[in-house]
Amino acid sequence: MSNSTNDTLRVALFFGGVSSEHEVSCVSAAAWVRALSAEPCRSKYEVVRVGITKDGRWLRFDGSADAMADGSWEQDASCRPCVLSPDRGDHGLLEFAPDGTVTRIRIDVAAPVLHGKNGEDGTIQGLFEVAGIPYVGCGVLASAVCMDKAVANTMMDASGVPHCRWCWAPAEEADDPEALCSRVESVLSYPIFVKPANAGSSVGISKAADREALKKAVRVALAEDTKVVFEEFIDGQEVECAAFGNPETGVTVTRPGEILAGAEFYTYDDKYKNGVSQVLIPARLSEEKLDEVASLAKKAFLALGCTGLSRCDFFVEKGTGRVLCNELNTLPGFTAISMYPKLMEHDGVGFSDLVDRLIGLALAKRKGAY
Structure with missing residues (x-):
C-alpha cells in the first residue's frame, strides 16, 4: 500500500483529535467517508483514514463510517499505529505493524476533518506544510488567526470588517x-x-x-x-454564509442562512447534538441585506487570509439593521445538521461534489509550493 494507482489519488482523512470537539469531528469525518464512496469521488480517490484519539495516539483505521461516527473505531482490530512523516521523501504516513515492520504510505492530499484545537488552529496544517503535502482548508496563519478570537477581532477591526464592541x-x-x-x-x-x-x-x-x-x-x-x-450582546438574527474558493482563482459566497437557536444563544449542543435549532435558507432578510451579508463575508474571508472554505457567522441587529461579523470557522461541521454543507447544497452543490471540489482546491492552492 505504498503508492496510489495511476488512476486515483490517495486522500488521507484525519479525524477525532484531542480537542473538546473530538466526537463531532468523528461524525463529520464519517460523512466525508460516505461522500468519498459516492460519485464523483468514488472513481477518483482512494481513502486512508487516520483517527486521532483523545490522548493523541494516531491510528490508521479501515473500518466502517458508522464505527467512526459512534466512536467504536478505536477498538477495531484494523487499527494500526501510524505517524505523518515530516520527511518529504516519504510524502505521507509511516505505519507500524506489531512485528516492528514499518510501511510507508504515500498520500497525495490530506483532509483534516478536525474541529477545534490541534485541528483547525494551524498546528496540523504546519505539519502538512513541513511534510510538503497539500491539504484541504485554510493555511497555517489563517487557521491560527481565525481560531484566536482576540487576534481575529483585531484584524477585522483593522480591515474595516464591522464587528461588535x-x-x-x-x-x-x-x-x-x-x-x-x-x-x-x-x-x-x-x-x-x-x-x-x-x-x-x-x-x-x-x-x-x-x-x-x-x-x-x-x-x-x-x-x-x-x-x-x-x-x-447583540440583539439580532444569527446568520451564516458558506465561503468557498481560493483568492487566486476566485471566492464565492452563498446567500446567508439563519439560525433559530434552541436555547438563549446558539450552543455547542444546538449545533452538533440535540438538533433543536432550526435552519432557514435563505435567512429572513431583504434582498439588499442578504447581499450585504454575503459581501461582508467575502471581505472577511479575504481579510483574514482564508483559502478553501470557511463558514462566516454574522449578526444582523434588530432595529438598526447593522451587519456585524461574529467569527469565521475555518473547518466547520459536516454533520447532518451542519450549516456549511446545507448552504452549499442549497446553492446546488451536493455533499459528494462539495468534497470533490474541496480536494481540488487543496491541490490547486499555491500550486508548486509542495
Whole structure:
C-alpha cells in the first residue's frame, strides 16, 4: 500500500483529535467517508483514514463510517499505529505493524476533518506544510488567526470588517477579578458574552448579566484557554454564509442562512447534538441585506487570509439593521445538521461534489509550493 494507482489519488482523512470537539469531528469525518464512496469521488480517490484519539495516539483505521461516527473505531482490530512523516521523501504516513515492520504510505492530499484545537488552529496544517503535502482548508496563519478570537477581532477591526464592541484579557489579569470586571464594565454594558479566545464551537461561552456572573464566566472561559474575550450582546438574527474558493482563482459566497437557536444563544449542543435549532435558507432578510451579508463575508474571508472554505457567522441587529461579523470557522461541521454543507447544497452543490471540489482546491492552492 505504498503508492496510489495511476488512476486515483490517495486522500488521507484525519479525524477525532484531542480537542473538546473530538466526537463531532468523528461524525463529520464519517460523512466525508460516505461522500468519498459516492460519485464523483468514488472513481477518483482512494481513502486512508487516520483517527486521532483523545490522548493523541494516531491510528490508521479501515473500518466502517458508522464505527467512526459512534466512536467504536478505536477498538477495531484494523487499527494500526501510524505517524505523518515530516520527511518529504516519504510524502505521507509511516505505519507500524506489531512485528516492528514499518510501511510507508504515500498520500497525495490530506483532509483534516478536525474541529477545534490541534485541528483547525494551524498546528496540523504546519505539519502538512513541513511534510510538503497539500491539504484541504485554510493555511497555517489563517487557521491560527481565525481560531484566536482576540487576534481575529483585531484584524477585522483593522480591515474595516464591522464587528461588535469587545475587549480581552490574559489569564493573569483574572488574579484580580474585581479590577478585571471594572475594566470590562468601563467598555461594555451588561449583558456581556464571555468566551475563551481559543476554543471550538461555543465551548466555554457564557452570557453574564451582572458582575458575579461575569466573574464566574471568566473562570469558565479560562478553563479552556489562557485568554478571555468579552463582547457586547447583540440583539439580532444569527446568520451564516458558506465561503468557498481560493483568492487566486476566485471566492464565492452563498446567500446567508439563519439560525433559530434552541436555547438563549446558539450552543455547542444546538449545533452538533440535540438538533433543536432550526435552519432557514435563505435567512429572513431583504434582498439588499442578504447581499450585504454575503459581501461582508467575502471581505472577511479575504481579510483574514482564508483559502478553501470557511463558514462566516454574522449578526444582523434588530432595529438598526447593522451587519456585524461574529467569527469565521475555518473547518466547520459536516454533520447532518451542519450549516456549511446545507448552504452549499442549497446553492446546488451536493455533499459528494462539495468534497470533490474541496480536494481540488487543496491541490490547486499555491500550486508548486509542495
